[in-house]
Amino acid sequence: MKITRVRCKSLIRKVENASAPSWLSETVIANPMSMYPKYHARRSSWNAPFPSTAVLIDTDEGIQGLGISYGGDSIRSIVEEHFSRLLIGEDPFDIERLWDQMNKSSLPYGRKGLSSFALSAVDSALWDIVGKALNQPVYRLLGGATKPDMPVYQTTNDRTDWQDESFFGVKLAMPYGPSDGREGLLKNRDLVKECREKIGEKREIMLDCYMAWDVEYTFRMLDALEPYGVRWVEEVLAPDNIHGYEKLARYSGPIAIATGEHEYLRWGHRDLLATGAISILQPDVDWVGGITEARRINALASAWGITVCPHAGGLQAPALHLIKSQVNSPFVEWVRTWDRDKGKPDPVVIGIPDPVNGRIAPSDEPGLGIRLNEDILA
Template structure:
């Protein structure tokens, strides 16, 4: 079954859900800063992470084959990534066997060698790979998790990420991951405020719900060690992405200085190689690839196999928010807890805040992925306008 076209389309607009929603009890934690990030040391951008992060819109990636079947996936980072698909990778994959996902992934990675298969190129590879897996499921008439080998469990247990832990506990989540508010530029006062944030969350959720802390590449080794020591009384399940993603030497030093604290990272690692290195050198306890960034399902399977053989946990970045992540978590052995990011205001039902039609949301902290063929995303993508027109 040969690929006849690979193209990008514009997604329909989604209404924003804010504090003016009739069920909202208060504004979402996303409505205001600060949240520690790599730019925290620059006052112009320190107060609010969205003041500098990319604003390129999401788009759809379509892979079509001879009989008219279309695979669909959502791509990220707009024009730059769509251009890699439309101008470079897409034309060079036309004529390939659409069901040969390993071959197509390998070709895409190798074709990106002149400029590197990481970063924005990896987002493009991810979109194509996920669209191919969606197409494979549709051709075979099965959900992707069945094509992967069948469900490894009956449902997915989720933890919630966001700054409203009292609401997440009310929704039935058994774990909450907090956005860390302050970084090294905030000094001792920032450490005290971070500890106070975790202490308040512990008071809200009690002792039977796990607490994690997302540090989003904002720290250095020394700051991470000092904060971890201060947080000991609150039993933080893991500290996440404390260091710049590419600084593997600092990851090794942090592991040496914090042997007792579980560490997690990997959402900003691309392809298989950095995960292989992290496992071989025991840099972290938990790997967190993002299925829409790392290259898709094809490299995620390899990462999970490497981790399982070494006894390292895999808990992908925000898989509960996409059909792609949900099917991967259900169909690949070795994936643990499923993260679900919550950006809507407390009081608004998760199902109402969801943006992708056909993608289930957690009920009492658990998700059952769609059993429809492919990923089950209910979008008639063939009727959408071209993205780069």
């Protein structure tokens, strides 16, 4: 089998039943730009306007692979003008070599961000081809199932969502950071307190801080939060703040430190693990270099005895296949990004399941089990 064509398609929704903008982008949530009043109110005021992007890889045997990432025309240039030169005419089964060649050839301009998004989508498309060619779901190619399905926690600040007891936990997006002073700190604490009172003692609470805090503020928040049984705080610092994480390793309380969403490739995650602060590692499979690199990161974390919970894993087919195949990935994050009052819009990518009774599993169809909804994209 040989690769014959590599192309991208931007997944831009232009239909009447499209969902309203997500609460994640349109409500007050602490972020690295919160210190600037102009950008404090919502992430959409400063986020890059990059749509999700599909990478489609065709072969001479009529099998097409599909991978999804982020970056729009920015990754289109990388995939179609650069990586395609390394892929066309090659055997899609040679994933390790092709991954290494794409990574090394993009070093002059890459290593993190857009180049890793592009690499992730191509890598997932290659795994999709191999699974289809062998008539096996990708998780079986990664070592098989380590569990039949996975328990799910829900990331949401919507009080109505908190009532769904099928999810084993709730992750809250923290609204405030250091620029909001002590008043913001107390509002964060009160949100966590309210959640604990509503969901009771048996379910978990986790907190997403989206790189918005600093070391001093994190210590103050940890002290304020200890009475409420918080399982972990996530991405309190930017991933490059290695010395900051080394300082957080001094914390000896019951709340775990999690991070990894905005780190790329195994070397960055190695450096985070080496700080001694991290208990939960959270690579994003669609950003970190695809299934191939995420599997290496899982193996690296296992040597440290660290749990891996991929960022937004319940929304990504590659992540679901990886999680099902990995012993040290016991559960899944899921986010309801649409407006509940409008109902869930028709999906752009078909085949990614929603949780059922608080549990989720990848498709058992060959490959990743996904396809594009051409009616929506037309």
